[in-house]
Amino acid sequence: MNSILYFIGALLAIAGGAFSFYFYAVSTHRMLYSQWWVPRICQIELPECVAITKTKYGQIFGMPNALSGSVFLIFYAYTLFSAALGWVPSTLPFVMGILTIIIGLYLIYGLFKLKTVCPICITIHTINLVIFILQLVIVY
Numbered sequence: 173m174n175s176i177l178y179f180i181g182a183l184l185a186i187a188g189g190a191f192s193f194y195f196y197a198v199s200t201h202r203m204l205y206s207q208w209w210v211p212r213i214c215q216i217e218l219p220e221c222v223a224i225t226k227t228k229y230g231q232i233f234g235m236p237n238a239l240s241g242s243v244f245l246i247f248y249a250y251t252l253f254s255a256a257l258g259w260v261p262s263t264l265p266f267v268m269g270i271l272t273i274i275i276g277l278y279l280i281y282g283l284f285k286l287k288t289v290c291p292i293c294i295t296i297h298t299i300n301l302v303i304f305i306l307q308l309v310i311v312y
Contacts, residue, residue, distance in 0.1 A: 174310045178256030180263070181303040182249040189245030195292050196238035199225045214292045219289040229282025237279065241296065246274070253301070255267040266311060269304040276300050 191214065197203035198216045198239055205216045216222060224230050248268050253261040277295045281291060 175256040175261075177293050177306045177310050178265070179266070181306045182252035184242065184299050184303050184306075185245045185249035185252060188296050188303075189249065191240050191243055191292055191299075192238050192241035195221075196236060196242060197298075198222065199236070199238060210292075216290075217246075218291055220288045221292060224283070224286060224288060224290060224293070225272045227286060229279060229286065232275065232278075245271075248297050248303075256257045262307075266307050269300075272300045273304050308311065 191210070194207065194210055196218060198205050199222045207215065225236055229270065232240065233275065248265070250270060251260060251265045255262050255265045279293070280297060283290060
C-alpha cells in the first residue's frame, strides 16, 4: 500500500513539475499560454499571474520560483519513486514534503499580499499539499 501511495505522489510531483515548467515558459515568453495539456482553468492568460514573477515573492534563492519548482518537483518525483522501491529512506521525501509546505505557505502569503489569484500557482500548491498528505498517511 505504501508503494502505491509513493507512486501516486511521484506522478503528482511530475504533474506539478510540468505545470511549474509551463508557468516558467509562459512567463518568459518561451511558450504560448494556450496548451492542450494544461487544463483550461490553469492556463495563464491573466497578466497578474505573470506579474508575480517580477515581485520579491517570484524568486527564492535568486532563481524564478517556477524554474526552481520545476527542477525540485522532478527531483521530488524521483525521490518518491525511489522511496517506493526502497532505494531511499522514507524520511527523505517526508523532509522534502515539509520543505515544500513551508515554502508553499510563504508563496501563498505572497499571493495574498499581492491580492492575486493565480490558478496555476494554486494548483501546484494543492498538488504539493496532496503529496504531503499522502506521505503523512504513509508515516502514520
